[in-house]
Amino acid sequence: MAENVQNRKHSTWELFKRFVPYFSKYKTTLYLDLFFASLTTLCELALPLILRKIATVGMEDAALLTKELIWQMAGIYFVLRIIDVLGNYYMSSVxxxxxxxxxxxxxxxxxxxxQNLSDSFYNNTKVGQIMARITSDLFDVTEFAHHCPEEFFIGALKLVISFAILAKIDLVLTMAIFIFIPIMLVSVTKFNRLMRSAFKSQRNHIGDLNAGIEDALLGMRVVRSFANEEIEKEKFERDNQKFLGIKKQAYKYLAGFHSMTRIFDGIMYLMVILLGGFFILNGRINAADLLAYIMYVTTLLATVRRIVEFMEQFQRGMTGIERFIEIMDTDVDIKDEPDAVELKHVDGKITFDNVSFEYPDDHNKVLSKLSFVVEPGENIALVGPSGGGKTTLCNLIPRFYDVTEGNISIDDSNIKNFTLNSLRSKIGMVQQDVYLFSGSVFENIEYGRPGASKAEVEYAAKLAGAYDFIMNLHDGFDTYVGERGVKLSGGQKQRISIARVFLKNPPILILDEATSALDNQSERIIQQSLVELSKGRTTLTIAHRLSTIRGAHKILVLTEEGIKEQGSHSELMALKGMYYDLYTQGNQEEDTLPEDIDAKKKPK
Structure with missing residues (x-):
């Protein structure tokens, strides 16, 4: 995530403005929620008035306190409680x-x-952080979205009604109590800011903690192979203790926040005891008024306390919203141009015109002034030392990255003229790092063309040389492959990924070390299938084993300095340059297999 986006400070008002539009779909529900909130509030505020009525009548003339009056007051309160229960049910459920x-x-x-962010974003952002932002960070939003408007509405309603009723009983006493409310709110503002900062640090670190756990668990085989379990435990303990320290600090701020509110809580009750007692002594108010007064003050203080306690949830919710906004504010580097059109028919001509590329995050220059043309139906092979930019070059065609300079065209039209979805739908890729989704074999092959029939999936598997081994699995095509295909071998995963591309049946193929994970026998099976698949299609092949690309129409030898050599296999071998050296060296390595070496050691 871009550092300037992640570290940007958002005001509470700005976060509110970004969050409020999410209520638009649920306006009716929100208005009903506030309506029922007002009913429950009125029901709660009616009790002191009912008790005051009974106490006043009893004190003024006991004869007037009849059974009928008591039943009448009880009946009113019973109806109010039914309304209160129904209102609370709606608020708590809907x-x-x-x-x-x-x-x-x-x-x-x-x-x-x-889904729209570029590879640069994922290269620089931990998956654990992303997971935290779209899962746990949003958990508190449910409570926030419901309680925020509700709590503040109820609080405001109770403050206004309580003030009106209490002021009618005695304005001086009411003012003496209410004057402390704004002072209290100002006093806890500092703790609010500290709590929000602590909660954000907590969220950030839980993302790092998740990333560390994910890294250790997914790399468990490597950890065990190096016997580094204790090192991983120590790393986890350091992060875990750091997280504990952050939580300790957050709880200290929370404790200070609650202590401050309780101090003012006590001061306001003290004012009621002192002034209320003296006012009764002076005959300014009667005992019934003081009873109602105490009940309203209790209700008022309970409301203030509830709002204050809600501030913890408020800050957690605002932190989640802030981290959500940081994701939404991350720029989409690669997107459809305003006038982009659908790429429909593809002949397959690919043109690189003076293309240069450097990674946007570290400005590491990979390609410089690269130009070549792939004619429709041609099979072009890219070879050369690691770091020459072969994979990067192929990633530019489906616009996983955008070129820094120059243009890439398909059928003489700049690839930026086409929508990303239609462009990528015409390109099939078998990448060096095979990724299988958690699910069945069938689901992973069908991913190449969602909705394909079972017969089509099985045919694609046969073309990829995967059918036989799939049928030998315990559940055949329904076999669960595990997370990232962990239950399959490297060669099996590669053949499934190739079957996925067979099923997609695209006009342009990009094979990035497509057979690198296969044994010799599997490679021969797949190589013949790839030859058949390449017929009539434009194909770019990145090859490690040069023996697999001898039939390519053209071979480009790509280095850090650009295209060093190009031509057919026979032309480059006759040239006896860099390709000749790579090819002869590769053949020597393939001829010297471990079993041959072992055989030589055995006595005749």
Whole structure:
């Protein structure tokens, strides 16, 4: 994630403005929630008035305190409680569901935005951090979305109504109590800021902690192979203790926040005891008024305390919203141009015109002034030492990255003229690092063309030389491959990924070390299938084993200095240059296999 986006400070008002539009779909639910909130508030505020009525009548004339009056007051209160129960049920169920729906909408938007971010973003952002931002960071949004408008609305309603009723009983006493409320709110502001900062640090570190755990668990075989379990435990313990330290600090701020509110809570009760007692002594108010007064003050203070306690949830929610916004504010580097059109028919001509590329994050220059043309249906092989930019060159065609200078064209039209989806749908890739999704073999092959029939998936598997081994698995095509295909061998995973491209059947193929993970027998099977698949299609092949690309129409020898040599296999061998050296060296390595060496050691 770009550092300037991640470290940018957002004001509370700015976060509110970005969050409020998510309520638009649920306005009716929100208004009903606030309506029921007002009903429950009125029901709660009615009790002191009912008790005051009974106490006043009893004190003024006991004869007037009849059974009918008591039953009448009890009946009113009973009806109010039914309304209160129904209102609270709506708020607790439908209101919370509204919050959950908003959380779901935000997570959907975050995931959708993540799909559009470039490879540069993922190269520089830990997966654990991304996971935390779209999962745990948004958990508190459900409570926030529901309780934020509700708590502040109820609080404001109670403050206004309580002030009006209490002021009618005695304005001086009311003013003496209410004057402390703004002072209290100002006093806890500092703790609010500290809490929000601590919660954000906590969220950031839990993302790092998740990333570390994910790294250790996914690399468990490497950890065990080097017997480094203790090292991983020490690394985890350091991160775990750091997280504990951050939480300790957050709880200290929280404790200070609550202590400050309790101090003012006590001061306001003290004012009621002192002034209320003296006012009764002077005959300014009667005992019934003081009873109602104490109940309203208790309700008022309970409301203030509830709002204050909600501030913890408020800050957690705001932190989650802030981290969500940081994702949404990350620029989409590669996107459709405003006038982009669908790429429909493809002949397959690919043109690199003076193309230069450097990675946007570290400005590491990989390609410089590169120009060549691939004619429709040609099979072009890219060979050369590591670091020459072969994979990067291929990643520029489907616009995983955009060129720094120059242009890439398909059928003489700049690839930026086409929508990303239509461009990538016409390109099939078998990458060096095979990725299988957690699911069945069938689901992983079908991913090449969602909705394909079972017969089509099986045919693609046969073309890729994968059918036989799949049928030998315990559940055949329904076999669970494990996370990242961990239950399969490297060669099996590679053949499934090749079957996926067979099923997609694209007009342009990019084979990035497509057979690198296969044994010699499997390679021969796949190589013949790839030859058949390449017929009539434009194919770019990155090869480690040069014996596999002898039939290519043209071979480009790519180095850090650009295209060093180009031509057919026979032409380059006759040239006896860099390709000749790479080819002869590769053949010597293939001829000297471990079993041959062992055989030589055995006595005749």
């Amino acid at each position: 209101g919370h569901i509204m919050g959950a729906k908003i959380e779901t909408d935000m997570r959907r938007d975050a995931f959708s935005h993540l």
